[in-house]
Amino acid sequence: MKFLFPVFASLALFMSQGFTQLKNNAVISTTPTVAETQTLSVDVPVITSTPETIVNSVPPLPTEIVADVVFTVNIQQTPAYAFGNPAGCAAIDSPDITSDQMLANVQSALGDTYTLAERRQLYIWNGPLGTYMDVTQDPYVYEFTFNSFQHPLTYRADPVVTTFLNNGFVVWLRSYGGNFRLTAVPMVAGVFNSAWAEYVTAYWQADGKPNDEYIYPVVKKLPCHWVIDAGYVSNENVAEMFEFDWNLPDYLNAGRQYLASTCAEANRISQEKIGYWDASSMCGPLAWTIMRDANGFPYRIGSWSANAGAFTGANPRWNGQPWGTFDPDTFTLMHTDSSMPGYDFEKYGNLYPGDLIYSYATLYVTPGYFDHIFLVAGIDESNTRLSISNMVRNAPYADCSIEEISLYTPGDREHGVINYEWNGFNFGQTGTTGFDVFRWNWITYHVNAQPIQYTIRWGDTLETVAFDWKISPESIAKANQLTMDTQLIPGQIITLPAPLSSQIT
Numbered sequence: 001m002k003f004l005f006p007v008f009a010s011l012a013l014f015m016s017q018g019f020t021q022l023k024n025n026a027v028i029s030t031t032p033t034v035a036e037t038q039t040l041s042v043d044v045p046v047i048t049s050t051p052e053t054i055v056n057s058v059p060p061l062p063t064e065i066v067a068d069v070v071f072t073v074n075i076q077q078t079p080a081y082a083f084g085n086p087a088g089c090a091a092i093d094s095p096d097i098t099s100d101q102m103l104a105n106v107q108s109a110l111g112d113t114y115t116l117a118e119r120r121q122l123y124i125w126n127g128p129l130g131t132y133m134d135v136t137q138d139p140y141v142y143e144f145t146f147n148s149f150q151h152p153l154t155y156r157a158d159p160v161v162t163t164f165l166n167n168g169f170v171v172w173l174r175s176y177g178g179n180f181r182l183t184a185v186p187m188v189a190g191v192f193n194s195a196w197a198e199y200v201t202a203y204w205q206a207d208g209k210p211n212d213e214y215i216y217p218v219v220k221k222l223p224c225h226w227v228i229d230a231g232y233v234s235n236e237n238v239a240e241m242f243e244f245d246w247n248l249p250d251y252l253n254a255g256r257q258y259l260a261s262t263c264a265e266a267n268r269i270s271q272e273k274i275g276y277w278d279a280s281s282m283c284g285p286l287a288w289t290i291m292r293d294a295n296g297f298p299y300r301i302g303s304w305s306a307n308a309g310a311f312t313g314a315n316p317r318w319n320g321q322p323w324g325t326f327d328p329d330t331f332t333l334m335h336t337d338s339s340m341p342g343y344d345f346e347k348y349g350n351l352y353p354g355d356l357i358y359s360y361a362t363l364y365v366t367p368g369y370f371d372h373i374f375l376v377a378g379i380d381e382s383n384t385r386l387s388i389s390n391m392v393r394n395a396p397y398a399d400c401s402i403e404e405i406s407l408y409t410p411g412d413r414e415h416g417v418i419n420y421e422w423n424g425f426n427f428g429q430t431g432t433t434g435f436d437v438f439r440w441n442w443i444t445y446h447v448n449a450q451p452i453q454y455t456i457r458w459g460d461t462l463e464t465v466a467f468d469w470k471i472s473p474e475s476i477a478k479a480n481q482l483t484m485d486t487q488l489i490p491g492q493i494i495t496l497p498a499p500l501s502s503q504i505t
Helices: 003-019 052-054 099-110 154-164 199-204 226-228 233-241 249-256 263-274 283-293 440-448 464-469 475-481
Strands: 035-046 068-075 125-128 133-134 140-144 168-177 179-186 331-336 356-359 373-379 386-394 399-407 435-440 452-455 493-496
Touching: 099 154, 099 179, 154 168, 154 179, 168 199, 179 199, 249 283, 249 373, 249 386, 249 399, 263 283, 263 399, 283 386, 283 440, 331 440, 373 399, 435 440, 440 464, 464 475, 464 493, 475 493
Parallel strands: 035 068
Antiparallel strands: 125 133, 140 179, 168 179, 331 435, 356 373, 356 435, 373 386, 386 399, 452 493
């Protein structure tokens, strides 16, 4: 069979030219020897596997081979992460890093802002085991008191929680023993065999939670890529956990499932679907629930994400709620003492989907007057601002409902709930002593339809920035000449391109 040698030598030379870029990375698992038939197994680190690619990806044959050769090419898929690597993720260079070293890295990143040693607790609760534990010598858990993060200021925990996550911990906020606590479990070898294993596995599950009654529920945050590579969470789980839909929230459709024509039905919906006891005073919890269903809250730690309680018993005049629950960097607030009925929104600034209105009645409780929260849910073809809200009737008989209502139409200061229904005898009166308008910054960005500068925060990816500003991650990458797998840097300033104003107006 030696007459085949020139053929195979030529073939080897031809294929080697197409393999120039890949041959240094190829792993040859079997070194062939002269024989009738040989199998050369090559692992090729490429994504595509078309015939042309395979032919051009095979390394040259050893010159001493003079026999037929059968090629087995094993295509190695390059890891494709569900999301970008969060800004500020630590590079874990050694798998032997200790939990104490990881904690030291967290302290270094926090600087003088917080001294962890002064806050550390050495006797803490283990929920799954149902007991307190002395963790002085336990390398698998740390707990610190952060009472400044209690409701409604839990949003202040976001930078600290993100710093722990970036350095290889899962983080749970817990409230017990008179303190608000940050429980950090390091993702190190042996943790899955420790008493704190459930705190790691539950974190990386959609809606997962350890068997611990003291957990204070807040939004979870993305892992660093090395956490996926090390096997603490799968790429599939991450994709299921985080839904970064950058499209504008559809509040109207999210709210229509709660419509009720009678008070009995409204009370059933309030109690069973929203978790609030009385449909006649459910305006805040209803607005919160619609916002949650529409995926309309920002990608940040905050007590507002725990439940509708943030919008229950709210009154900005008395307790600053619900506005005080949210990170001030995410919204703007406008207050006026002008009466809401007859207010010229067209002149002073129209409302848009996602806006929240808190309307004030009288300073003290007066029969027939109501404070109320409206969520602007949509705009119809007539430019009328729509909401889905509970309506409370006083006369000719007491009744309530949950309705899709017209708030007002620009230029018309007489019709609509804001101008008429809520301000007649039948439905009581509201907004008579002023109102607030709470507006997410992304709404202002879309209304203005102009590019803006954004400073990257710890834990940001192109996907999370896109979600918070309701613009495609691809458009952000293009505007800044980035690739989709670019890791952003904390403090980096990027440009958010002008959105299409027609999307919101």
